[in-house]
Structure formats: structure tokens, C-alpha cells
Amino acid sequence: MEMSLQLKKILISNAFFLIAEFLSEAIYLSVDPYMRAYEHLRQLESVFNGSQIAKIIDSRSKQYPLDTYVIGDFGWRSLTTGEEEAKDPELSIRILPDFAKLPLSLRLGVLGMPGSTAYFGFLEICEPKAGETVVVSGAAGAVGNHVGQIAKIKGCTVIGIAGDDEKGKWLVDELGFDHFINYKKPYLAKTLAQYAPSGVDCYFDNVGGEISSTVLSQMNLFGRVSVCGSISSYNADYSHLPKATITQGFIVMKQLKIEGFVVHRWDNRQNEAFQQNLQWINEGKLKYKETVTEGFENIFKAFISMLQGGNIGKAIIKV
Ligand code: NDP
Incomplete structure (x- = not known):
């Protein structure tokens, strides 16, 4: 019993x-x-x-x-x-x-491991500059919504990709994202090109797979990609490598920097992320759900x- x-x-x-x-x-x-x-x-x-x-x-x-x-x-x-x-x-x-x-x-969440992941994974690897266009996948999750808000704080145009219109409404209406794309609807590539007519400078990748291949194909010269996770393949059978559209041509021609990371890389700087995220919350610049x-x-x-x-x-x- x-x-x-x-x-x-x-x-x-x-x-x-x-x-x-x-x-x-x-x-x-x-x-x-x-x-x-x-x-x-x-x-x-x-x-x-x-x-x-x-x-x-x-x-x-x-x-x-x-x-x-x-x-x-x-x-x-x-x-x-x-x-x-x-x-x-x-x-x-x-x-x-x-x-x-x-x-x-x-x-x-926002003051813990996911918050540090957003802070270091985005700022250290993407090195965003005001005026640049940033795409975030997994945008309505713990890490993704935080990354998008930091990108707004840094003066970027932010496009969030997630799988639900209600999430998109929250990202745009409450968090100040500029655009939202529902990846479960058709025409991801076409919609992205419409929202990022001058191309994508930074991509924060939480999901991998076809969504990421599409974003990579629309990156600008010397674009930066922070590979945080690949949730679209966490159920994949790795005895047979999962397939995705070939992107190497875009990576070479656009001279992209693509870097994976594990947040523990910055364990000795955790307090910096904590203090900055706390300050942004207190200033009303960073919201959480x-x-x-x-x-x-x-x-x-x-x-x-x-x-x-x-x-x-x-x-x-x-x-
Ligand atoms: P989330 O809060 O984002 O939750 C997971 C979300 O993933 C879901 O809500 C769902 O949203 C989305 N999702 C599920 N399946 C798919 C799919 N097939 N394609 C696209 N999106 C999908 O989780 P976290 O913010 O905690 O984590 C986000 C990512 O960051 C994960 O990949 C995680 O492993 C990674 N991570 C990496 C760290 C590191 O050190 N590198 C540290 C922490 C997290 P939707 O409705 O949009 O589908």
C-alpha cells in the first residue's frame, strides 16, 4: 500500500x-x-x-x-x-x-537557469546591435520570450516564432515583439521574408529542424546564430539521423557564425544575469509569465x- x-x-x-x-x-x-x-x-x-x-x-x-x-x-x-x-x-x-x-x-524561471540562458546565450553569442532584426524560435516559452524582450531592450526588431496564436498575441500585445509567426500555419518562409524584408541578423534557436533551416536561409551577411536547443527533435530516434533541409550553402555564402552553448559555461557569472534580470523586472522592462x-x-x-x-x-x- x-x-x-x-x-x-x-x-x-x-x-x-x-x-x-x-x-x-x-x-x-x-x-x-x-x-x-x-x-x-x-x-x-x-x-x-x-x-x-x-x-x-x-x-x-x-x-x-x-x-x-x-x-x-x-x-x-x-x-x-x-x-x-x-x-x-x-x-x-x-x-x-x-x-x-x-x-x-x-x-x-526568469531569475534562474532559463533567465541566465536567455541573458548569456543571446547577448554573448548573438551580440545584438540596435536596429538589427532578431528572430527567436520557441518564442513564447521560458527562454524564448525572455530573449525577445532583451532584444527589444537592445533596440532590435524582434520576430517571434511559436505554435499558437494566443501565444503570439501575448508576445506582440504585452511583451512588445514586432511580429509573430505561427509555425503550424503554412508559408513560414514567405511570412518571414515579409516581416524581415532586409533579412535576419540574429537567430536565437530553441527548436532546430525545418523551422531553423528556413530562418538560416534568410540570414544576412555575418549573421549570428545562438543554438540553445532543438526541441523539435528531442523525440527523434538517433540511431537514424533525423533529416532537415540542407543549409550549408547559406552558412558559407553569408559567412554565418553558428554557436551552440550550455548555460553552465557562465556559471561563474550567474549573479550578473540574476542582478540584471531583476533590475529589468523592477524597471518594468522585463515581464514574466x-x-x-x-x-x-x-x-x-x-x-x-x-x-x-x-x-x-x-x-x-x-x-
Ligand atoms: P519552453 O518553455 O519553450 O517549452 C517548450 C516549448 O517548445 C513548448 O511550449 C512548445 O511551444 C515548443 N515546442 C515543442 N515541440 C516543438 C516542435 N516540434 N517545434 C517547435 N517548437 C516546439 O522551454 P524552455 O524555454 O525551458 O526551453 C527552450 C529551449 O531551450 C529548449 O530546447 C531547451 O532544451 C533549451 N534550453 C537550453 C539550455 C542550454 O543551456 N543550452 C538551457 C535551458 C533550455 P509551441 O507552442 O511554440 O510549440
């Missing part, structure tokens, strides 16, 4: 006094596309990986006193002990910085829904 959460808490709490210095309870859990991409690396019966915001609910630790809020890569579980954290440094617990009256959950699913038991549903485009902004679980 399934043990109740209450009973689990009592048992773990008792054990905790013998073996660990703190016990934390999840408040918000993150669901992110990388979990799908890395799924084949996971050991069976291991905890599904992922970040969470948790509260210290029992403590003998000076470092993590009672009622402290922390962020850690504890995975999809509700309770974590200090002993588990000590055994596995990759759980990487950190005390939440103070961001005044803003919701704690933002540390999983969360798609919140209530209940730990709904985490799989929320994960699948996010992969299928069910989220606007950051997808999170409120436990």
Missing part, C-alpha cells in the same frame, strides 16, 4: 535526527525540456532530475536554519534530507537570494503538456 506523505514525513523526520542536519520540503518544482533530452541517460528507479524551491522544515544546521528557502537540483521528490545532499554534491543546494516581494518561483500546475501528482501531466506546447512562459509545479 502507498505510504501517506504525512507518514513519510514523520519517518524521515525521525530518521533525520540520527543522520542528517536538515529536512527540506519542495514548494515549487521545475519541468524543463532538457529532462526529455537527457532521459535516456537516467538510471531506472533513480529520482527524475530537476530543480526545486524547497523550505527547510526541520534543522540542526547553522547553515540551513528552519524556515529558510533553498533551491536545489533535488529532482522530482517532495522531501530531501541533508544526508542525501551531502552524499551527492550535484544536488547543489543554495540559499535563495532575497528578491523582495517577487514570487519565489521566479528562481526557477508562469504556467502553474497544482499538485505533485500532476507533474508528469505538466511535463508532457510543456513538451506539447501547453505552457506560456515558464512551466512549474506548485506542490
Whole structure:
């Protein structure tokens, strides 16, 4: 029979006094596309990986006193002990910085890993200049909408690509994107040429596949492409290489710079992204949206829904 959460808490709490210095309870859990991409690396019966915001609910630790809020890569579980954290440094617990009256959950999105991804992945690789035309795919997701808003702050013309007109309305009406293209409708190439008559200078690529081949074919000389993700192929069978339209000719003739990245490249500069994103939020220049699913038991549903485009902004679980 399934043990109740209450009973689990009592048992773990008792054990905790013998073996660990703190016990934390999840408040918000993150669901992110990388979990799908890395799924084949996971050991069976291991905890599904992922970040969470948790509260210290029992403590003998000076470092993590009672009622402290922390962020850690504890995975999809509700309770974590200090002993588990000590055994596995990759759980990487950190005390939440103070961001005044803003919701704690933002540390999983605009003020966390996706926020740093947008900040560094766009600014460091695309090096956007005022007046340039920027295209963002996966534009209504956690990273994409943030990139588009930074591009607007930098004075660029921004075209967002996503799979739903309601998302497009949010991007244009509320976030100030200049144009939106629904990739599920026909004529992506024609519509892009109409919105970017002088060509594309920067492309922030969250999705890969045919959408990206189309954008690459309309880039300007010395255009820059930041390859952040390729969600269109996360379900692909890599024993047979997935096919996409050939783009090498455009890359050579337009002398494009195309660079992939993993956000951890800038781990030693995380505070810079955090402070700048926080400042932009406080100045009203950076908006955020969360798609919140209530209940730990709904985490799989929320994960699948996010992969299928069910989220606007950051997808999170409120436990
Ligand atoms: P999102 O919030 O953007 O959620 C995923 C979105 O992808 C969905 O909402 C859906 O929106 C879109 N999507 C799903 N399938 C497809 C498809 N076949 N073609 C086009 N779009 C699709 O996720 P994140 O913002 O968290 O992540 C965006 C990308 O950035 C991902 O590829 C992720 O792996 C990557 N990433 C990379 C990092 C790095 O260090 N390189 C760090 C963090 C994220 P729609 O309705 O538009 O289809």
C-alpha cells in the first residue's frame, strides 16, 4: 500500500535526527525540456532530475536554519534530507537570494537557469546591435520570450516564432515583439521574408529542424546564430539521423557564425544575469509569465503538456 506523505514525513523526520542536519520540503518544482533530452541517460528507479524551491522544515544546521528557502537540483521528490545532499554534491543546494516581494518561483524561471540562458546565450553569442532584426524560435516559452524582450531592450526588431496564436498575441500585445509567426500555419518562409524584408541578423534557436533551416536561409551577411536547443527533435530516434533541409550553402555564402552553448559555461557569472534580470523586472522592462500546475501528482501531466506546447512562459509545479 502507498505510504501517506504525512507518514513519510514523520519517518524521515525521525530518521533525520540520527543522520542528517536538515529536512527540506519542495514548494515549487521545475519541468524543463532538457529532462526529455537527457532521459535516456537516467538510471531506472533513480529520482527524475530537476530543480526545486524547497523550505527547510526541520534543522540542526547553522547553515540551513528552519524556515529558510533553498533551491536545489533535488529532482522530482517532495522531501530531501541533508544526508542525501551531502552524499551527492550535484544536488547543489543554495540559499535563495532575497528578491523582495517577487514570487519565489521566479528562481526557477526568469531569475534562474532559463533567465541566465536567455541573458548569456543571446547577448554573448548573438551580440545584438540596435536596429538589427532578431528572430527567436520557441518564442513564447521560458527562454524564448525572455530573449525577445532583451532584444527589444537592445533596440532590435524582434520576430517571434511559436505554435499558437494566443501565444503570439501575448508576445506582440504585452511583451512588445514586432511580429509573430505561427509555425503550424503554412508559408513560414514567405511570412518571414515579409516581416524581415532586409533579412535576419540574429537567430536565437530553441527548436532546430525545418523551422531553423528556413530562418538560416534568410540570414544576412555575418549573421549570428545562438543554438540553445532543438526541441523539435528531442523525440527523434538517433540511431537514424533525423533529416532537415540542407543549409550549408547559406552558412558559407553569408559567412554565418553558428554557436551552440550550455548555460553552465557562465556559471561563474550567474549573479550578473540574476542582478540584471531583476533590475529589468523592477524597471518594468522585463515581464514574466508562469504556467502553474497544482499538485505533485500532476507533474508528469505538466511535463508532457510543456513538451506539447501547453505552457506560456515558464512551466512549474506548485506542490
Ligand atoms: P519552453 O518553455 O519553450 O517549452 C517548450 C516549448 O517548445 C513548448 O511550449 C512548445 O511551444 C515548443 N515546442 C515543442 N515541440 C516543438 C516542435 N516540434 N517545434 C517547435 N517548437 C516546439 O522551454 P524552455 O524555454 O525551458 O526551453 C527552450 C529551449 O531551450 C529548449 O530546447 C531547451 O532544451 C533549451 N534550453 C537550453 C539550455 C542550454 O543551456 N543550452 C538551457 C535551458 C533550455 P509551441 O507552442 O511554440 O510549440
